[in-house]
């Protein structure tokens with residue numbers, strides 16, 4: 001039985017080898033590209049599964065083993081890495097889904113990334129700086145990266161997009177993957193789209209020698225996961241981060257039982273503020289990424305209907321509890337990024353004196369962090385809506 005047959009007998013998700021799997025001689029690397037996924041949460045494990053399926057299908061292009069860095073923890077006395085490597089299931093963060101046997105869980109971050117041609121970062125963004133500290137100085141600068149994170153890096157003086165943070169800390173070119181992608185649906189091979197953004201770096205080594213857009217498409221595209229590759233790394237990253245703030249507000253409206261019209265109003269203004277934020281602070285973003293790509297409006301819609309952020313917001317409204325309590329009760333260790341991003345966005349905009357231009361972002365912050373009554377959300381939006 002080949003590796004291909006073995007994987008398919010478990011997951012039944014592989015496309016039969018076809019002419020579309022054939023790559024031109026020029027694009028076949030001398031040594032198949034090695035890939036690492038840094039992160040093994042709900043989305044980290046799902047992306048590892050997607051990538052591992054493609055590695056099996058494309059043995060000339062990709063090394064068969066996909067290393068997945070796992071933040072080690074004990075589950076009923078057993079190491080999570082051992083569970084994944086023997087039972088091929090991430091029982092804590094993606095239960096009920098078989099991972100391909102070529103996903104190899106690795107507990108040491110440096111070992112997981114050593115010799116990789118492409119590192120796919122996929123962790124909750126509050127852990128990124130610590131991860132990058134451990135990798136700094138240990139990664140070959142010819143390595144390339146993709147960030148699947150949805151978040152921002154805000155400190156006293158700046159707001160940075162996460163692919164830029166990865167580039168600054170590790171010196172490696174980094175693109176982004178983001179879209180309307182609720183992990184449990186993608187993990188079950190339910191059809192969806194995503195956006196991959198990548199800019200070819202100045203030191204590109206050539207076809208068959210380096211990661212390019214075709215390589216990324218071959219690595220991420222599945223019959224159930226359609227990839228559109230574009231250049232706008234900033235737009236893809238920023239949209240993925242800001243939609244989580246809007247989803248929190250959509251959750252409040254859900255929890256208050258205000259209905260779909262109210263939720264649509266929140267989403268409309270949210271999209272407007274996302275684009276306004278991009279225009280003010282990241283003018284290299286393309287507006288059409290927000291309005292036409294899966295990473296933009298489609299992600300906003302899915303996240304406001306079925307994501308963890310909206311569920312946390314809803315639970316807060318229904319049960320009158322703090323965001324962190326809702327996250328703890330609902331998510332079993334998974335992370336609600338909107339709690340962090342709402343604060344980071346508020347702090348950044350306040351320092352620049354522009355928070356008044358962002359009434360939805362502002363009131364969402366006040367509800368989560370200052371106990372502002374969520375029933376008064378419409379007043380805050382209405383008053384400020386005429387400012388731009």
Ligand SMILES: NC(=O)c1ccc[n+]([C@@H]2O[C@H](COP(=O)([O-])OP(=O)(O)OC[C@H]3O[C@@H](n4cnc5c(N)ncnc54)[C@H](O)[C@@H]3O)[C@@H](O)[C@H]2O)c1
Pocket residue numbers: 039040041042043044045070071072093122123124125127148149150151181182183184333334335336337
């Ligand atoms: N889950 C989804 O549906 C989904 C879809 C698209 C994008 N995303 C984005 O992908 C990123 C990763 O999300 P996720 O769903 O995989 O994670 P998650 O919410 O499931 O978070 C849990 C992960 O955090 C890890 N972790 C816990 N403590 C840690 C520590 N101290 N240091 C490092 N790691 C630690 C856990 O091991 C686990 O892998 C986020 O930016 C998220 O917004 C998520």
Ligand SMILES: O=P(O)(O)OC[C@H](O)CO
Pocket residue numbers: 150179180181182183247299302303306307308309310336337
């Ligand atoms: O579950 P959420 O709210 O973190 O959203 C997950 C994805 O970002 C949706 O695309």
